[in-house]
Amino acid sequence: MNTWPGPENSWEGVDAYFTWADSPGMLIFIVLIVVALHVWVIGAAAKHENEVSDKTK
Numbered sequence: 001m002n003t004w005p006g007p008e009n010s011w012e013g014v015d016a017y018f019t020w021a022d023s024p025g026m027l028i029f030i031v032l033i034v035v036a037l038h039v040w041v042i043g044a045a046a047k048h049e050n051e052v053s054d055k056t057k
Helices: 024-055
Strands: none
Touching: none
């Protein structure tokens, strides 16, 4: 049984409370940001690999 941080409906011990956590718009925005970061990292890695490959031919 989950008894931490207190009774079932208690806010005792809560350090942060995100009111946007159930907002579809904000969740979609965060997912899009994460996808964009992944695409950027993969693109940067591919560019680097191509440059290194061209130098070692």
